[in-house]
Amino acid sequence: MKDYETLSETDWTQVEHIHDLMDEAELDDAREALDALRAKRPGQSDLRLLDAQLCLEEGDAVQALIVLRGAERAADPAEYFAVRAAASYDVVKFEDARRDAEQALGIRPEYGYAWDLLSRVFEHLGDAEKSSEAADHAYAIDPEAFPLPLDVGNEDFDALVEKAVADLPKRIAKQLEELPVIVQDLPAREMLTAEDPPLTPDLLGLFAGRHIFARSSTEAPEAPGAIYLFRRNLLRACTDRDELAHEVRITVLHEVGHLMGLDEDELDDWGLA
Numbered sequence: 001m002k003d004y005e006t007l008s009e010t011d012w013t014q015v016e017h018i019h020d021l022m023d024e025a026e027l028d029d030a031r032e033a034l035d036a037l038r039a040k041r042p043g044q045s046d047l048r049l050l051d052a053q054l055c056l057e058e059g060d061a062v063q064a065l066i067v068l069r070g071a072e073r074a075a076d077p078a079e080y081f082a083v084r085a086a087a088s089y090d091v092v093k094f095e096d097a098r099r100d101a102e103q104a105l106g107i108r109p110e111y112g113y114a115w116d117l118l119s120r121v122f123e124h125l126g127d128a129e130k131s132s133e134a135a136d137h138a139y140a141i142d143p144e145a146f147p148l149p150l151d152v153g154n155e156d157f158d159a160l161v162e163k164a165v166a167d168l169p170k171r172i173a174k175q176l177e178e179l180p181v182i183v184q185d186l187p188a189r190e191m192l193t194a195e196d197p198p199l200t201p202d203l204l205g206l207f208a209g210r211h212i213f214a215r216s217s218t219e220a221p222e223a224p225g226a227i228y229l230f231r232r233n234l235l236r237a238c239t240d241r242d243e244l245a246h247e248v249r250i251t252v253l254h255e256v257g258h259l260m261g262l263d264e265d266e267l268d269d270w271g272l273a
Contacts, residue, residue, distance in 0.1 A: 112145060
């Protein structure tokens with residue numbers, strides 16, 4: 001079956017159903033339905049594009065980029081470039097993401113998602129003016145889907161962090177006695193690419209160091225590490241100050257959980273994921 005053969009009306013109905021499952025976070029069901037559809041239409045470009053979108057929802061941007069090879073003939077080229085831009089962004093290839101987001105906007109200038117993505121890309125490329133302009137474009141197109149980042153000054157933000165740390169239960173706060181909590185605008189590229197696959201650039205916080213149960217009393221003393229909070233990402237993730245205060249607290253707790261050796265499933269069980 002050639003990759004450029006178009007989908008039937010029945011196939012497109014199934015594609016819409018898979019998108020609905022993705023919107024409802026029913027990713028296992030979406031994967032099962034997509035695999036069944038792809039088995040009937042192997043190599044079809046629109047299904048490759050849908051597969052890449054599902055890979056991104058599953059948190060596998062590397063696989064998304066692999067799947068996109070051969071999807072160039074998809075019915076919606078703007079969406080193809082936007083999805084590839086999103087995958088490149090997630091693997092910290094900001095320059096590639098910028099080129100593809102701009103390609104998407106060259107085809108569809110009112111593509112709010114592409115403007116929003118481009119705003120985040122420009123932030124990581126260090127161009128605050130272009131980031132703000134792109135965010136304004138996205139907001140003008142769909143203010144509900146793409147709200148502007150909260151405008152909270154550094155001092156007010158730091159006060160929220162200090163309160164979140166001060167309010168920690170004593171048994172948890174004790175673990176932070178020698179561990180600094182550092183506020184940084186964005187995660188450095190080197191931080192993100194230190195892991196394989198890379199960490200998402202939209203990261204809200206990060207514990208850098210070895211968790212307490214991995215340390216031995218016989219080991220030579222070493223720097224305890226640090227908890228990082230990424231201010232710009234937190235401001236983008238929240239719609240008001242109450243939500244920001246809550247998210248700062250949860251992020252601090254989440255990273256303290258990593259300090260204590262909890263994995264992501266355990267953090268989720270504790271309500272800290």
